[in-house]
Amino acid sequence: MIEKDGVHGVLLHHRTADGKPPVTFAIAAQQTADVHVSECPYFLISGSSDAFTARDMWHAIKEHGSFDHLDSITTSACSERGSSIGAAVAASVTLSPQATHNVTFSLAWACPEVKFPCGKIYHRRYTKFYGTDGDAAASLVHDAIMDHGSWESQIEDWQRPILQDKRLPEWYKITLFNELYYLNAGGTIWTDGSPPIQSLASIEGRKFSLDMLNGDFENLTGIISQNNTAVDILDRMASILEKIHAPIASNSAIGTSLLQGDENIGQFLYLEGIEYYMWNTYDVHFYSSFSLIMLFPRLELSIQRDFAAAVMMHDPEKIQLLHDGKWASRKVLGAVPHDLGLYDPWFKVNAYTLYNTDRWKDLNPKFVLQVYRDTVATGDKSFAQAVWPSVYMAMAYMDQFDKDKDGMIENEGFPDQTYDVWSVTGVSAYSGGLWVAALQAASAMAREVGDKSSEELFWNKYQKAKSVYEKLWNGSYFNYDNSGGKTSSSIQADQLAGQWYAKACGLMPIVDKEKAQSALERVFSFNVLKFKDGKRGAVNGMRPDGTVDMSAMQSREIWPGVTYSIAAAMIQEGMVETGLRTAQGIYDAAWSQEGLGYSFQTPEAWNNDDQYRSLCYMRPLAIWAMQWAISPPKLHKEPWTGTSEDALIKHQASFSRVAKLLKLPEEEHSKSFLRVIYEITCSRLRS
Incomplete structure (x- = not known):
């Protein structure tokens, strides 16, 4: 996906069968002066193929700590019939002893269409803001990384008056929000x-x-x-x-x-x-x-x-x-x-x-x-x-x-x-x-x-x-x-x-x-x-x-x-x-x-x-x-x-x-159980 504001990631386009709506997944991390982000756009999860596998992906991380050394040709293929693929993002950071550092990852997906069994298709609400293209997943994952702190703060502001209300027992506060x-x-x-x-x-x-x-x-x-x-x-x-x-x-x-x-x-x-x-x-x-x-x-x-x-x-x-x-x-x-x-x-x-x-x-x-x-x-x-x-x-x-x-x-x-x-x-x-x-x-x-x-x-x-x-x-x-x-x-x-x-x-x-x-x-x-x-x-x-x-x-x-x-x-x-x-x-x-x-x-x-x-x-x-x-x-x-x-x-x-x-038309009186048995018996005798 295109890098923006230091957000690097990979898109996985899933084209479903039987006319079901497509879905695109995005996984990304934010690169900063202290954090380096690299991507593995393809590895084989299941299926018979000589392609780059999940085992190879983990070996690359173990050996190099990033995906920078991957062969782009090896890791840029579409899945074959009967197989499934994955993608990965790695964020690397150098730490001094006893130091900590926050690294932000995000997963999002775009499935712009809802298809009901009758065949009718509707667009989801988020498409009003992100469009109907499956690549909207890139924008979604970007916004999640950039704005999640604000979202969490707003959630805390909403919950705080109830959580701090001393009239309310603790079990009630927990259950009130969890039932949502x-x-x-x-x-x-x-x-x-x-x-x-x-x-x-x-x-x-x-x-x-x-x-x-x-x-x-x-x-x-x-x-x-x-x-x-x-x-x-x-x-x-x-x-x-x-x-x-x-x-x-x-x-x-x-x-x-x-x-x-x-x-x-x-x-x-x-x-x-x-x-x-x-x-x-x-x-x-x-x-x-x-x-x-x-x-x-x-x-x-x-x-x-x-x-x-x-x-x-x-x-x-x-x-x-x-x-x-x-x-x-x-x-x-x-x-x-x-x-x-x-x-x-x-x-x-x-x-x-x-x-x-x-x-x-x-x-x-x-x-x-x-x-x-x-x-x-x-x-x-x-x-x-x-x-x-x-x-x-x-x-x-x-x-x-x-x-x-x-x-x-x-x-x-x-x-x-x-x-x-x-x-x-x-x-x-x-x-x-x-x-x-x-x-x-x-x-x-x-x-x-x-x-x-x-x-x-x-x-x-x-x-x-x-x-x-x-x-x-x-x-x-x-x-x-x-x-x-x-x-x-x-x-x-x-x-x-x-x-x-x-x-x-x-x-x-x-x-x-x-x-x-x-x-x-x-x-x-x-x-x-x-x-x-x-x-x-x-x-x-x-x-x-x-x-x-x-x-x-x-x-x-x-x-x-x-x-x-x-x-x-x-x-x-x-x-x-x-x-x-x-x-x-x-x-x-x-x-x-x-x-x-x-x-x-x-x-x-x-x-x-x-x-x-x-x-x-x-x-x-x-x-x-x-x-x-x-x-x-x-x-x-x-x-x-x-x-x-x-x-x-x-x-x-x-x-x-x-x-x-x-006013509804008058209903016929329900038949009694004996009446039903009688009618079934008569119909069998007639046949």
């Missing part, structure tokens, strides 16, 4: 924000369709004159229906279409876990997103824009569900997707197929809560304006799950939320609390964008839902659900997720302080202390008699990320020592020398036998929610001025029209 490993190790991809390199015209578009039985678009005269968000949403829906074969860009979760000016900092993907291959799994990002909004807020806004765009997607492609073999649309209009896909992210969302997540009860509320939190955390009004239509549509979509029209959504008797093998029926502490908080967040979001009628609409719905939610209170905590089933009275560790997020967003609490503290004390006493003496975190479900809820795999698991979020909720309620003690169980299990050995691979879960599930998982980044609670950021909110009932009835009619159009 996942932002790098979680399969992270950061693109330059441009569309795929291929021409969009060459990519087949998808066909849009909606079930028109739920309503009609022709009879809108009764609400067109109202000039409110519902009309805008209806116009968008009508536009979608007109595009029978829409361009690909209009049916994708590319949130950069919502950007203005130079706000585009690219698109960001990270895996749910190294065993669960889905990009930006949203029900989990709900927990881990505190790390991004606190440390990389513009990346967090980018993710939320992508999901806002995804809310407006409708993809009728049928996918088969794993749990019952039925077929469902990949993603319907108004539903927040479970994830942004895998093989073709942003264009083909929902790689998750265990259940139909269009019927999940937590995704849409989590979207509304997150975008409101991100709005007030950043003060970015242009972001709020861009995502507001998606917020409104996401809330309208959920109206269909309020079966009895009391303002509260009901779970449908299957695992229709992030605890996806733990069934729940009726009004529930987890999903119900998220819904109550989301209604308040939607009202506050409307206030941020100046939509007074929507602010009043959602505030009215919030008050109704809140009164229903309070019926889950049993005097000590909130029941798991109101179905009256065997586990309805279970103590769910995550029962106050809605309260936690509402307070984190600067909203009014959805339950009063006494109830919140009582519920969290019960979680601490039962889910934490009655499980391995509090040294493993909070088990998800406990029975009132002090035994673990064994009704499902996930009810008897400890989820580190959820434990961190519960600790954050405790801290917000003034229970600081209780919160830290709860979270310390995760440190004891995952990070301490006496623990289970999960350092830098914190799993999604472990059980009472200390058996883990899904190493290297996204959710434990939720420890940054604890830091948010310990040192709350300044929030940029519009002041609440109260509401009136004047336009509420008219706007309710508009909202109901949108909700009706978004």
Whole structure:
């Protein structure tokens, strides 16, 4: 590579097979008045050849202390098929007895393209600054050598206030920063924000369709004159229906279409876990997103824009569900997707197929809560304006799950939320609390964008839902659900997720302080202390008699990320020592020398036998929610001025029209096991 500022090195160009993107490695050292740098650009690592070998390379260093004596012809060849090569850099320095000297080496690589299995290719974010040529590795390694001291200093400046905070125990400081490993190790991809390199015209578009039985678009005269968000949403829906074969860009979760000016900092993907291959799994990002909004807020806004765009997607492609073999649309209009896909992210969302997540009860509320939190955390009004239509549509979509029209959504008797093998029926502490908080967040979001009628609409719905939610209170905590089933009275560790997020967003609490503290004390006493003496975190479900809820795999698991979020909720309620003690169980299990050995691979879960599930998982980044609670950021909110009932009835009619159009078709009742056996037997007899 070309010498610059004394930086000498070697480039290794790796041309991959099968059309995969190329990669170039660079290794270099800096030559100074005291340090001499020499290079070995080629040596054979494996393969049958008479070329200069690794053994020869080490012999040269042993004999001469540098590579200056190498024959340039011998060491300047390309690798042959079936062989692999390496390169080396040597830095030589003469030292007096007892003297020391620092020598700076650096390794970097340039892989400018990201190619997904669908064939689409994107440029990585760094190419905005270093170009798309593989030789950018030379510039990267040069800048690392020249600037690493400044980078390290800035990292220390960032960490110092927390490390010197005497309120915080040492284990917490260690774990807080170490859990950030996942932002790098979680399969992270950061693109330059441009569309795929291929021409969009060459990519087949998808066909849009909606079930028109739920309503009609022709009879809108009764609400067109109202000039409110519902009309805008209806116009968008009508536009979608007109595009029978829409361009690909209009049916994708590319949130950069919502950007203005130079706000585009690219698109960001990270895996749910190294065993669960889905990009930006949203029900989990709900927990881990505190790390991004606190440390990389513009990346967090980018993710939320992508999901806002995804809310407006409708993809009728049928996918088969794993749990019952039925077929469902990949993603319907108004539903927040479970994830942004895998093989073709942003264009083909929902790689998750265990259940139909269009019927999940937590995704849409989590979207509304997150975008409101991100709005007030950043003060970015242009972001709020861009995502507001998606917020409104996401809330309208959920109206269909309020079966009895009391303002509260009901779970449908299957695992229709992030605890996806733990069934729940009726009004529930987890999903119900998220819904109550989301209604308040939607009202506050409307206030941020100046939509007074929507602010009043959602505030009215919030008050109704809140009164229903309070019926889950049993005097000590909130029941798991109101179905009256065997586990309805279970103590769910995550029962106050809605309260936690509402307070984190600067909203009014959805339950009063006494109830919140009582519920969290019960979680601490039962889910934490009655499980391995509090040294493993909070088990998800406990029975009132002090035994673990064994009704499902996930009810008897400890989820580190959820434990961190519960600790954050405790801290917000003034229970600081209780919160830290709860979270310390995760440190004891995952990070301490006496623990289970999960350092830098914190799993999604472990059980009472200390058996883990899904190493290297996204959710434990939720420890940054604890830091948010310990040192709350300044929030940029519009002041609440109260509401009136004047336009509420008219706007309710508009909202109901949108909700009706978004309603899913009625599902067939699931066949019983005996019915399935009967039909299989009959078909065999007929054959």
